[in-house]
Amino acid sequence: MADDAFARTLLAWHARHGRHDLPWQTPDPYKRWLAEVMLQQTTVAAAIPYFTRFTERFPDVATLAAASLDDVLALWAGLGYYARARNLHASARLIMTRHGGAFPRTLAAWTALPGIGPSTAGAIVAFAFGVRAPILDANARRVLRRFHGIEGQGTLVTQRLWEHARAHLPRTRIAAYTQAIMDLGALVCRARPNCPVCPLAATCAFEGEAPAVSARTRPERQAVMMLVHRRRGREVLLLRRPPKGIWGGLWSLPECAVLSDVPTRLTELGIDGLVGAPGTPLRHVFTHFALTITPVPVALRPRSCRARANGDIMWHPGGAPAPGVPAPVKRLLNQFW
Numbered sequence: 424m425a426d427d428a429f430a431r432t433l434l435a436w437h438a439r440h441g442r443h444d445l446p447w448q449t450p451d452p453y454k455r456w457l458a459e460v461m462l463q464q465t466t467v468a469a470a471i472p473y474f475t476r477f478t479e480r481f482p483d484v485a486t487l488a489a490a491s492l493d494d495v496l497a498l499w500a501g502l503g504y505y506a507r508a509r510n511l512h513a514s515a516r517l518i519m520t521r522h523g524g525a526f527p528r529t530l531a532a533w534t535a536l537p538g539i540g541p542s543t544a545g546a547i548v549a550f551a552f553g554v555r556a557p558i559l560d561a562n563a564r565r566v567l568r569r570f571h572g573i574e575g576q577g578t579l580v581t582q583r584l585w586e587h588a589r590a591h592l593p594r595t596r597i598a599a600y601t602q603a604i605m606d607l608g609a610l611v612c613r614a615r616p617n618c619p620v621c622p623l624a625a626t627c628a629f630e631g632e633a634p635a636v637s638a639r640t641r642p643e644r645q646a647v648m649m650l651v652h653r654r655r656g657r658e659v660l661l662l663r664r665p666p667k668g669i670w671g672g673l674w675s676l677p678e679c680a681v682l683s684d685v686p687t688r689l690t691e692l693g694i695d696g697l698v699g700a701p702g703t704p705l706r707h708v709f710t711h712f713a714l715t716i717t718p719v720p721v722a723l724r725p726r727s728c729r730a731r732a733n734g735d736i737m738w739h740p741g742g743a744p745a746p747g748v749p750a751p752v753k754r755l756l757n758q759f760w
Contacts, residue, residue, distance in 0.1 A: 426593040429570070429623065430600055434593065436622035440610070442467075446474055448602070451486050452526040452551035459543045459550075460511050464504050467609070470488070473502050477544070484680035485524060488515040496673055496747025503709075505671050510538025528552050549601040557588035558601055562608025567591075569612060572628030643714045645675040647685060647701075648752070650759050651694055653723040659756060660694075660723075661746070663735040669709075670749045674737060676718075685719055696721040702758075707751040718755050 444449075447458035447466065457477060461470040476499050481487040489711070492512055499508035514536040518524065527533055533544035541559070548554035559567075559581075567573070567587045572581060588668055593600050611621050618624050651660040661674040679688040685698055699720035706715045740748065741760040 429591045430593040433603040441606040455550045459630045488519045501750040549597045563604045569629035648678045651721040658738040680735045696723045
């Protein structure tokens with residue numbers, strides 16, 4: 424059975440117009456896995472510098488598995504969606520223990536690892552091993568939805584899209600085809616599509632203009648972060664955040680909702696300190712909301728703190744390499760020192 428026109432057209436277009444120089448475009452399953460995890464919820468441009476630093480520090484799965492979670496999170500800091508880093512680290516250890524350090528070659532084995540869904544698994548085995556597996560990431564979903572004129576949401580719609588994704592798979596050149604449908608969605612069939620240059624335009628069911636992309640209005644949130652310091656400002660108190668939720672597992676500053684809550688929060692931590700004037704607020708934008716942080720310096724009184732360093736508390740010295748801290752916290756620390 425010959426490949427269908429959809430696949431043939433995409434492959435021909437990709438040979439001339441697709442992306443061929445991305446740093447993870449190699450059959451190395453470790454790099455392909457890392458890239459696919461980083462590209463969940465992250466653009467190619469944003470992921471490249473993180474990918475480069477990550478592979479320099481952790482060149483293979485054994486090195487990653489042997490590293491501490493703090494080291495992994497430190498390199499991930501700023502990329503966001505930190506559950507990806509925790510799942511990546513957990514998966515590396517499972518690959519070493521469950522698979523003897525060898526990368527699995529089946530969809531079932533990959534989806535059994537933390538944080539790996541069917542589309543990510545399909546991309547990994549297609550790129551690394553040439554397995555004939557479909558993907559349905561955001562780009563492929565948009566291409567297939569428009570090409571086949573599929574509207575609506577829900578489980579049945581997703582099932583139809585998966586059926587089309589499987590039906591269009593070519594017999595060979597799976598890695599090239601997988602990159603091609605990703606690239607078409609990323610470069611041409613975007614939220615505002617460039618239909619005149621699309622190789623599929625003649626047979627595509629999409630008609631008219633895409634809906635206008637309106638400016639996103641994000642809910643505003645507030646937080647107060649305390650720069651509790653000792654030894655004349657040479658050390659600042661950091662607390663590990665809970666494993667789930669925003670900045671899960673990272674180190675951060677003690678915080679509370681409003682300035683009036685600062686004394687209560689310090690008492691909870693067993694801290695007796697001199698509270699200084701609030702600093703200039705720092706605004707940080709997430710995908711779904713914006714956070715304005717008001718920094719407050721707190722000078723620890725001698726021999727007054729019951730907060731001792733342990734697995735969830737750290738006295739971080741200025742000038743030392745930053746642990747895994749969120750980007751805005753790193754900025755606050757840099758401004759403090």
